[in-house]
Amino acid sequence: xxxxxxxxxxxxxxxxxxxxxxxxxxxxxxxxxxxxxxxxxxxxxxxxxxxxxxxxxxxxxxxxxxxxxxxxxxxxxxxxxxxxxxxxxxxxxxxxxxxxxxxxxxxxxxxxxxxxxxxxxxxxxxxxxxxxxxxxxxxxxxxxxxxxxxxxxxxxxxxxxxxxxxxxxxxxxxxxxxxxxxxxxxxxxxxxxxxxxxxxxxxxxxxxxxxxxxxxxxxxxxxxxxxxxxxxxxxxxxxxxxxxxxxxxxxxxxxxxxxxxxxxxxxxxxxxxxxxxxxxxx
Amino acid sequence: xxxxxxxxxxxxxxxxxxxxxxxxxxxxxxxxxxxxxxxxxxxxxxxxxxxxxxxxxxxxxxxxxxxxxxxxxxxxxxxxxxxxxxxxxxxxxxxxxxxxxxxxxxxxxxxxxxxxxxxxxxxxxxxxxxxxxxxxxxxxxxxxxxxxxxxxxxxxxxxxxxxxxxxxxxxxxxxxxxxxxxxxxxxxxxxxxxxxxxxxxxxxxxxxxxxxxxxxxxxxxxxxxxxxxxxxxxxxxxxxxxxxxxxxxxxxxxxxxxxxxxxxxxxxxxxxxxxxxxxxxx
Numbered sequence: 045x046x047x048x049x050x051x052x053x054x055x056x057x058x059x060x061x062x063x064x065x066x067x068x069x070x071x072x073x074x075x076x077x078x079x080x081x082x083x084x085x086x087x088x089x090x091x092x093x094x095x096x097x098x099x100x101x102x103x104x105x106x107x108x109x110x111x112x113x114x115x116x117x118x119x120x121x122x123x124x125x126x127x128x129x130x131x132x133x134x135x136x137x138x139x140x141x142x143x144x145x146x147x148x149x150x151x152x153x154x155x156x157x158x159x160x161x162x163x164x165x166x167x168x169x170x171x172x173x174x175x176x177x178x179x180x181x182x183x184x185x186x187x188x189x190x191x192x193x194x195x196x197x198x199x200x201x202x203x204x205x206x207x208x209x210x211x212x213x214x215x216x217x218x219x220x221x222x223x224x225x226x227x228x229x230x231x232x233x234x235x236x237x238x239x240x241x242x243x244x245x246x247x248x249x250x251x252x253x254x255x256x257x258x259x260x261x262x263x264x265x266x267x268x269x270x271x272x273x274x275x276x277x278x279x280x281x282x283x284x285x286x287x288x289x290x291x292x293x294x295x296x297x298x299x300x301x302x303x304x305x306x307x308x309x310x311x312x313x314x315x316x317x318x319x320x321x322x323x324x325x326x
Numbered sequence: 327x328x329x330x331x332x333x334x335x336x337x338x339x340x341x342x343x344x345x346x347x348x349x350x351x352x353x354x355x356x357x358x359x360x361x362x363x364x365x366x367x368x369x370x371x372x373x374x375x376x377x378x379x380x381x382x383x384x385x386x387x388x389x390x391x392x393x394x395x396x397x398x399x400x401x402x403x404x405x406x407x408x409x410x411x412x413x414x415x416x417x418x419x420x421x422x423x424x425x426x427x428x429x430x431x432x433x434x435x436x437x438x439x440x441x442x443x444x445x446x447x448x449x450x451x452x453x454x455x456x457x458x459x460x461x462x463x464x465x466x467x468x469x470x471x472x473x474x475x476x477x478x479x480x481x482x483x484x485x486x487x488x489x490x491x492x493x494x495x496x497x498x499x500x501x502x503x504x505x506x507x508x509x510x511x512x513x514x515x516x517x518x519x520x521x522x523x524x525x526x527x528x529x530x531x532x533x534x535x536x537x538x539x540x541x542x543x544x545x546x547x548x549x550x551x552x553x554x555x556x557x558x559x560x561x562x563x564x565x566x567x568x569x570x571x572x573x574x575x576x577x578x579x580x581x582x583x584x585x586x587x588x589x590x591x592x593x594x595x596x597x598x599x600x601x602x603x604x605x606x607x608x
Binding site: 047049056059060061062063064065066067068069070071072073075101102103133135137139140145146147148149158160162177178179181182183184185186189191192193194195196197198199200201202205217225226 | 329338342349350357427428431444475477487
């Protein structure tokens with residue numbers, strides 16, 4: 045497998061990350077995970093825009109123009125023989141690079157840009173969730189960014205696994221529903237679609253945004269609002285979204301079965317059409 | 327400068343971190359920063375114990391016995407010519423190592439242990455603080471660990487700098503005083519010493535613990551409790567602590583001068599004696 049690092053493609057085994065990289069030492073970086081369909085990264089613009097916004101908020105510098113990054117992704121997908129793969133994943137990582145010891149921003153930033161790809165099987169058909177103890181913090185700058193700081197989510201997913209579930213249901217510090225360990229959550233209230241409002245405790249997902257735009261056009265009313273955990277008890281369906289999985293229905297929450305909502309499949313089908321259209325434009 | 331990586335000492339420029347290391351990709355690791363005085367790491371046992379506790383909580387594996395780590399530190403301090411330096415810093419980093427894509431724990435963990443040293447000048451005589459918007463989360467497993475996930479603190483310190491101060495005063499999500507960007511905080515209430523109680527939103531500092539044990543013996547009453555920001559307005563002194571700086575008085579908070587409390591210097595002197603005693607035992 046090959047990786048792209050700061051302008052060059054090389055075998056992963058020959059790629060060296062500097063031990064002084066702040067991405068490693070301080071979680072001081074951002075990333076995006078994109079779905080690649082038949083060689084084409086899906087929602088490339090949206091992912092890059094989110095990365096650039098995160099860079100602005102955190103004072104990081106992306107040293108390459110969008111066109112250069114797009115070409116790098118294409119080159120790497122080709123180098124790894126994934127042009128014709130039905131599904132693959134691509135990860136674009138930006139770190140603040142190396143710097144002197146301590147938290148202060150380095151006077152002369154030398155950012156690290158790393159791109160990798162991986163084969164991807166089909167997404168899971170269903171996922172079970174368990175509510176975990178780690179909660180999302182609306183006052184955390186990194187909570188609303190796709191930052192390298194994923195340890196809480198790693199711990200959350202492992203706690204869920206220990207509880208016999210496949211992913212974590214994370215609340216925010218106010219006790220409201222936030223997200224899964226690496227996915228947004230949607231809740232069916234009859235035929236109305238609810239999702240936690242973006243008040244800083246969730247990552248504003250690319251798929252989440254696409255669905256909120258798509259749903260009204262096919263007759264589904266959506267609302268972004270605070271969702272109490274109790275509300276899940278009377279939900280007529282729940283599903284997760286992220287770029288790699290798309291829409292995945294939730295089968296159980298804390299051991300209790302969640303109804304399968306027929307509209308989830310309809311929305312998923314409409315989302316697939318949207319992905320095809322996006323790929324055709326590319 | 328030389329580093330120690332997984333058993334070997336080499337020039338930093340020859341040390342390669344694997345681009346698939348979860349420390350880099352997910353902030354999935356822990357670290358300790360130790361003060362080295364005349365070649366001897368201060369409170370080595372305490373730092374290693376905290377690291378091992380963090381590893382247990384997060385399901386990480388430290389592949390080397392304490393004696394091996396201690397010898398590695400000694401060897402590296404020697405290799406970098408810091409045996410006689412009055413002050414230096416040593417950083418011990420443990421990551422979960424490489425693994426397949428995603429958050430799930432790797433089935434066969436190959437952890438990364440990295441040790442580095444850096445020369446250290448004298449600590450600052452005083453530091454000014456500004457209250458920042460990022461808040462510490464008591465429901466975050468990583469908030470109470472010295473985890474690699476420091477982006478919020480990096481952003482907090484930069485916000486403080488933009489406000490004309492040298493470090494950040496961070497509140498917790500409940501709006502109570504928590505800590506600075508990489509230091510605990512103590513507040514003088516007359517001759518009584520207060521520090522935020524450890525309720526998950528702060529890193530339980532090694533220096534903090536040492537002072538709480540030391541102070542009563544020299545006639546200073548201490549209390550760990552919730553401290554409201556308003557309380558700082560009538561504080562008779564404030565100081566920060568961490569392993570590298572020891573005790574550093576706070577000069578200003580949000581532009582308002584903080585009184586210099588005479589007992590801070592007395593406590594700092596007692597702490598220096600403690601460090602000398604610890605070094606003598608070593």
